[in-house]
Amino acid sequence: MNKIVCSGALFYALNTKRFLFLRRTKGKQKDLWGLVGGTNEGCETPWEGLIREIDEEIGHVDIKKTMPLETFVSHDNHFHFHTYLCVVDNEFLPILNHEHSGYAWVEFSKWPKPLHHGLRNTLQSKINLSKLETV
Numbered sequence: 001m002n003k004i005v006c007s008g009a010l011f012y013a014l015n016t017k018r019f020l021f022l023r024r025t026k027g028k029q030k031d032l033w034g035l036v037g038g039t040n041e042g043c044e045t046p047w048e049g050l051i052r053e054i055d056e057e058i059g060h061v062d063i064k065k066t067m068p069l070e071t072f073v074s075h076d077n078h079f080h081f082h083t084y085l086c087v088v089d090n091e092f093l094p095i096l097n098h099e100h101s102g103y104a105w106v107e108f109s110k111w112p113k114p115l116h117h118g119l120r121n122t123l124q125s126k127i128n129l130s131k132l133e134t135v
Helices: 046-057 117-124 126-133
Strands: 005-012 018-024 036-039 065-073 079-088 100-107
Touching: 005 046, 018 036, 036 046, 046 079, 065 117, 065 126, 117 126
Parallel strands: 005 079
Antiparallel strands: 005 018, 005 036, 018 100, 065 079
């Protein structure tokens, strides 16, 4: 069984102190709020896959700083999801592809609902919340 490796980015804008969320358009995640990201292709590293996904889903973004936030590993070690915090100087207008129907820049702990269940778990972690509060 091959390992599935995915990466996602939670964007944070320094000028407004807000986070970017995207609303999914299809599949099991339809109408849920989530992150930019997806499944790595071929022999991409988690970071390489994330950069490709960012370009595909919202266009080129000038990232000032990136920090790993969390890596989720399933109990059977088959699924790995790498979540990064990507800091930008200013909020931007994402150029959404067909995978998303909307976006929202929101303040800390004012997360949009309904959240993707994996992201909800990430944002309920005291360790992750502490990291996000200190950006």
